[in-house]
Amino acid sequence: MKLSAPILGLIFPRIVSAYWLPELLGEVKTCVVPKNETGTDDTPNVVRTTAECGEHTRVIFEKDLTYNLWTPLQLKSLSNVEFVFNGNVSLPDNVSYVESVVADANLYPGRWINFQGTNVTLTGSEDPKQGWFIGNGELWWPGGAANSANKGRPHFFSLKVDYLRARHLKVWKPVAWVFSMGGSHVWMTDTLIDARSEDGFPFNTDGVDMSASNSLIDGFTIYNGDDLINVSPPTTNVTVRNMYSSGGHGIAVSCASGAGGNYLFENAVVEDSLIGARFKGALGTTCDLSNVAWRNFTIRNTSYPIHFIENYVDQEKGLPPGHNVSLAAYATNFTWENFVGQTGQSLKDGSCISDPCWSSTLGKSLFPILLHVSLRKLIVIAGESTDKGMYLLCADGEHCKDFHFSNIDLKAYDGKPAEMECTGLNGVSGMGIACTNNTIALA
Numbered sequence: 265m266k267l268s269a270p271i272l273g274l275i276f277p278r279i280v281s282a283y284w285l286p287e288l289l290g291e292v293k294t295c296v297v298p299k300n301e302t303g304t305d306d307t308p309n310v311v312r313t314t315a316e317c318g319e320h321t322r323v324i325f326e327k328d329l330t331y332n333l334w335t336p337l338q339l340k341s342l343s344n345v346e347f348v349f350n351g352n353v354s355l356p357d358n359v360s361y362v363e364s365v366v367a368d369a370n371l372y373p374g375r376w377i378n379f380q381g382t383n384v385t386l387t388g389s390e391d392p393k394q395g396w397f398i399g400n401g402e403l404w405w406p407g408g409a410a411n412s413a414n415k416g417r418p419h420f421f422s423l424k425v426d427y428l429r430a431r432h433l434k435v436w437k438p439v440a441w442v443f444s445m446g447g448s449h450v451w452m453t454d455t456l457i458d459a460r461s462e463d464g465f466p467f468n469t470d471g472v473d474m475s476a477s478n479s480l481i482d483g484f485t486i487y488n489g490d491d492l493i494n495v496s497p498p499t500t501n502v503t504v505r506n507m508y509s510s511g512g513h514g515i516a517v518s519c520a521s522g523a524g525g526n527y528l529f530e531n532a533v534v535e536d537s538l539i540g541a542r543f544k545g546a547l548g549t550t551c552d553l554s555n556v557a558w559r560n561f562t563i564r565n566t567s568y569p570i571h572f573i574e575n576y577v578d579q580e581k582g583l584p585p586g587h588n589v590s591l592a593a594y595a596t597n598f599t600w601e602n603f604v605g606q607t608g609q610s611l612k613d614g615s616c617i618s619d620p621c622w623s624s625t626l627g628k629s630l631f632p633i634l635l636h637v638s639l640r641k642l643i644v645i646a647g648e649s650t651d652k653g654m655y656l657l658c659a660d661g662e663h664c665k666d667f668h669f670s671n672i673d674l675k676a677y678d679g680k681p682a683e684m685e686c687t688g689l690n691g692v693s694g695m696g697i698a699c700t701n702n703t704i705a706l707a
């Protein structure tokens with residue numbers, strides 16, 4: 265016997281988790297967003313339909329239509345609403361117009377699409393021809409280095425929702441930063457972001473900038489030119505699993521202040537990328553991160569398969585004046601388990617527009633030397649090489665405690681076993697690897 269959704273709702277009214285899942289509830293009020301018949305901007309209709317539909321509802325973007333968000337969309341104080349994206353939703357295709365909106369603080373709240381509230385569900389389409397969020401990034405990317413510095417680029421989404429259920433979201437050619445995730449209890453599944461470029465590097469096309477604690481992201485495919493995800497304090501309890509990353513800058517944890525942790529990244533394929541499993545602690549700052557694990561990674565043609573550094577400097581900004589360079593992140597109980605990887609032919613990608621490259625990885629005597637010479641000179645003694653599959657650049661054993669490595673199988677570009685570099689951990693035992701004379705041997 266096949267039960268219809270309303271009957272299921274009667275029989276199992278309370279199987280429901282803490283998310284807004286109308287399909288388990290039977291009938292809910294449904295509203296369809298109409299297309300603008302007299303002008304080009306569909307944003308006012310989205311705002312009006314959502315407001316009129318109210319709480320405990322479902323708002324539908326119709327199949328075979330493209331809704332043009334000519335002005336930024338802000339939906340606040342949402343409560344128990346599902347948005348179903350059966351049709352496409354597009355940002356404007358006029359670069360100078362978008363730049364003028366981004367520059368106008370009255371029109372643009374920092375992201376183009378903003379959802380804020382509690383119990384919000386975003387449901388994309390499983391039809392590959394429908395339900396895309398279209399960014400028109402390909403109009404921006406040919407700008408090259410100038411594009412990377414363009415402050416008029418839009419950020420795509422701000423999701424500040426407690427109990428966000430996001431499923432099957434698809435993003436086509438985002439200009440830059442895609443999901444800025446605030447709130448908490450995000451449950452995101454089967455996401456696809458395609459920022460592949462045929463002309464110009466897709467700078468800053470980060471997948472998720474994660475600040476939502478108690479969250480699970482499962483199934484995430486991205487073709488881009490920046491981090492798949494970056495998680496940092498004070499965020500806690502984040503699991504990301506089943507990832508595919510191409511062209512990216514890593515499955516990343518970073519910190520510059522505060523405390524956080526309990527992050528698990530598992531089951532990833534990373535290829536044709538700059539970085540695989542990544543940690544960046546900002547030089548001259550301190551913070552506490554604990555219980556972080558990267559597990560079951562397959563990494564191919566990637567410049568830096570495992571990259572842990574405590575001396576990250578944003579080269580566009582430089583080291584902030586007055587920063588005390590003997591400060592570094594405290595990383596405790598970090599685990600890297602089941603890695604198979606190989607480096608690539610190059611140590612750079614198209615994001616490298618400065619000399620030295622922003623991703624240049626500093627070598628051996630970094631921390632002591634830093635006190636005496638300029639940053640620029642330091643970078644010149646970089647210890648990076650396509651022969652190295654892992655970099656573990658710690659300030660000292662106090663800052664990198666309780667590290668665990670197991671089943672690490674890394675090859676250099678030429679197929680030989682990869683070399684590995686470490687600092688600050690000479691003679692530390694119990695890590696599953698031995699760091700001797702700044703070189704790592706697998707135990």
Ligand SMILES: *[C@@H]1O[C@H](CO)[C@@H](O)[C@H](O)[C@H]1NC(C)=O
Nearest residue numbers: 281282283284343344382383
């Ligand atoms: C969110 O949904 C859960 C489960 O349906 C419900 O218990 C909770 O009250 C809702 N929260 C709000 C603020 O509506």
Ligand SMILES: *[C@@H]1O[C@H](CO)[C@@H](O)[C@H](O)[C@H]1NC(C)=O
Nearest residue numbers: 300302303304305306308309
């Ligand atoms: C239709 O779009 C125009 C801009 O082209 C906008 O001014 C107008 O408010 C929109 N109309 C509706 C009903 O949303």
Ligand SMILES: *[C@@H]1O[C@H](CO)[C@@H](O)[C@H](O)[C@H]1NC(C)=O
Nearest residue numbers: 328329330352393394396436
């Ligand atoms: C929706 O966008 C995708 C990606 O750009 C495109 O392939 C598809 O044709 C669009 N669908 C409609 C109905 O316009």
Ligand SMILES: *[C@@H]1O[C@H](CO)[C@@H](O)[C@H](O)[C@H]1NC(C)=O
Nearest residue numbers: 357358359360361362364365
């Ligand atoms: C693009 O936007 C600019 C600035 O708003 C405007 O002057 C120009 O006419 C627009 N171009 C097109 C093709 O609509």
Ligand SMILES: *[C@@H]1O[C@H](CO)[C@@H](O)[C@H](O)[C@H]1NC(C)=O
Nearest residue numbers: 449450477478479480501502
């Ligand atoms: C951690 O987050 C997951 C995913 O949302 C959740 O199921 C779990 O209850 C959270 N754990 C704690 C201790 O809050």
Ligand SMILES: *[C@@H]1O[C@H](CO)[C@@H](O)[C@H](O)[C@H]1NC(C)=O
Nearest residue numbers: 506507530531532533560561
């Ligand atoms: C390891 O990750 C790969 C790629 O995501 C996946 O296919 C495989 O099932 C994972 N293995 C385990 C034991 O989970």
Ligand SMILES: *[C@@H]1O[C@H](CO)[C@@H](O)[C@H](O)[C@H]1NC(C)=O
Nearest residue numbers: 511535536537538565608613
């Ligand atoms: C390796 O990855 C780079 C991108 O980082 C790509 O340009 C190159 O074609 C890839 N090489 C192979 C052999 O796939």
Ligand SMILES: *[C@@H]1O[C@H](CO)[C@@H](O)[C@H](O)[C@H]1NC(C)=O
Nearest residue numbers: 527528554555556557597599
């Ligand atoms: C270390 O982290 C792992 C998860 O990565 C966790 O299971 C374990 O309990 C942590 N150990 C301590 C001592 O907190």
Ligand SMILES: *[C@@H]1O[C@H](CO)[C@@H](O)[C@H](O)[C@H]1NC(C)=O
Nearest residue numbers: 550586587588589590591592
């Ligand atoms: C820099 O930080 C170190 C370590 O915390 C501390 O010992 C030192 O006094 C600080 N130096 C200055 C100038 O603040």
Ligand SMILES: *[C@@H]1O[C@H](CO)[C@@H](O)[C@H](O)[C@H]1NC(C)=O
Nearest residue numbers: 627628629647700701702703
């Ligand atoms: C340490 O490594 C350097 C090269 O990086 C080498 O010159 C030196 O001999 C090594 N020292 C020992 C004790 O192995």
